[in-house]
Amino acid sequence: MDDLREKYLGLISDAADEATVEDLRVQALGKKGEISLKMRELGKMDPEERKTAGPALNALKEEVNSAIMARKTAFADAALEERLKTEWLDITLPSRPERRGTIHPISQVWEEVTAIFADMGFSVAEGPQIETDWYNFDALNIPGHHPARAEMDTFYMHRAEGDERPPHVLRTHTSPVQIRSMEKMGAPLRVICPGRVYRADYDQTHTPMFHQVEGLAVDTEISMANLKWCLEEFVKAFFEVDDVELRFRASHFPFTEPSAEVDIRCSWDKGQLKVGEGDDWLEILGSGMVHPKVLAAGGIDAEKYQGFAFGVGIDRIAMLKYGIPDLRAFFDSDLRWLRHYGFSSLDQPGLVGGLSR
Numbered sequence: 001m002d003d004l005r006e007k008y009l010g011l012i013s014d015a016a017d018e019a020t021v022e023d024l025r026v027q028a029l030g031k032k033g034e035i036s037l038k039m040r041e042l043g044k045m046d047p048e049e050r051k052t053a054g055p056a057l058n059a060l061k062e063e064v065n066s067a068i069m070a071r072k073t074a075f076a077d078a079a080l081e082e083r084l085k086t087e088w089l090d091i092t093l094p095s096r097p098e099r100r101g102t103i104h105p106i107s108q109v110w111e112e113v114t115a116i117f118a119d120m121g122f123s124v125a126e127g128p129q130i131e132t133d134w135y136n137f138d139a140l141n142i143p144g145h146h147p148a149r150a151e152m153d154t155f156y157m158h159r160a161e162g163d164e165r166p167p168h169v170l171r172t173h174t175s176p177v178q179i180r181s182m183e184k185m186g187a188p189l190r191v192i193c194p195g196r197v198y199r200a201d202y203d204q205t206h207t208p209m210f211h212q213v214e215g216l217a218v219d220t221e222i223s224m225a226n227l228k229w230c231l232e233e234f235v236k237a238f239f240e241v242d243d244v245e246l247r248f249r250a251s252h253f254p255f256t257e258p259s260a261e262v263d264i265r266c267s268w269d270k271g272q273l274k275v276g277e278g279d280d281w282l283e284i285l286g287s288g289m290v291h292p293k294v295l296a297a298g299g300i301d302a303e304k305y306q307g308f309a310f311g312v313g314i315d316r317i318a319m320l321k322y323g324i325p326d327l328r329a330f331f332d333s334d335l336r337w338l339r340h341y342g343f344s345s346l347d348q349p350g351l352v353g354g355l356s357r
């Protein structure tokens with residue numbers, strides 16, 4: 001047994017590769033291996049002899065086996081080490097120079113607007129694009145035959161024949177999310193609601209699908225002054241200038257009283273749009289103090305609370321900020337346009353790092 005131990009332990013430690021170790025395992029411990037055959041001889045021994053030979057043989061088998069395992073592990077580790085040396089990758093290298101895709105200006109502006117209002121304490125709320133006429137109209141103080149329904153060029157969804165319920169609509173504005181937010185969160189409340197909206201309209205500054213961001217602040221001491229301050233701060237932060245000329249025009253929305261539309265000074269020169277100078281005005285948002293009936297529809301005590309609300313056209317302000325003359329191009333999926341006006345996916349807008357770089 002001592003001979004066997006010495007022989008195999010020596011051969012195992014001298015083995016040059018894993019295959020040799022495997023051969024040695026078969027030679028010693030395989031079905032017809034030297035040590036295995038010795039174990040079979042145990043049966044022929046008398047009981048006394050077996051008492052000492054049995055445990056000794058088992059110990060030998062164990063010892064040889066673990067020497068084999070250890071040697072195999074050592075070879076595997078060395079092979080892995082070798083592989084890691086050839087397969088290493090310098091992850092500090094710059095990524096491929098060619099740009100594959102870009103962030104769409106709408107997505108970029110959506111993030112910019114969210115960053116600005118988040119800084120003023122507004123959280124983000126969302127609602128469905130297919131709405132009931134209750135949320136899109138009635139709850140916003142636009143009853144059945146109100147002319148505002150027609151003015152909005154609403155897309156109505158089809159109902160099955162004989163189904164008398166009013167049809168669902170593609171929401172014409174993000175204002176229904178005002179009602180949903182009031183129902184869900186109650187007062188006080190400060191949310192913005194960005195999203196897609198739909199109206200049957202098509203020209204240089206209108207597309208059937210476009211984007212708005214709704215703002216809503218409800219509390220016990222909210223006034224028109226708060227609204228004006230928030231919008232001015234927003235516009236300055238968004239256009240990244242110290243002064244932007246805004247025009248608050250008295251207006252009418254069924255869901256706000258009083259109401260104001262806000263225009264921004266701009267110029268169109270040979271199709272180029274510039275903000276802050278010129279003799280033109282582009283309407284960018286509607287706003288006002290939330291109508292008490294709307295607060296009530298959202299389950300809020302209109303005796304105790306007031307609120308302001310506004311709805312900004314995301315596409316409109318994207319056109320203005322980035323000098324994009326035709327709204328329709330936003331949705332043409334023209335790769336050259338997307339490469340020209342798109343943003344790097346690594347430039348996430350934030351107030352600290354800057355909105356647009």
Ligand code: PHE
Pocket residue numbers: 172173174175214253256285286287288309310311312
């Ligand atoms: N919902 C209005 C629109 O789409 C905008 C608006 C929102 C006006 C909130 C006042 C208050 O035209």
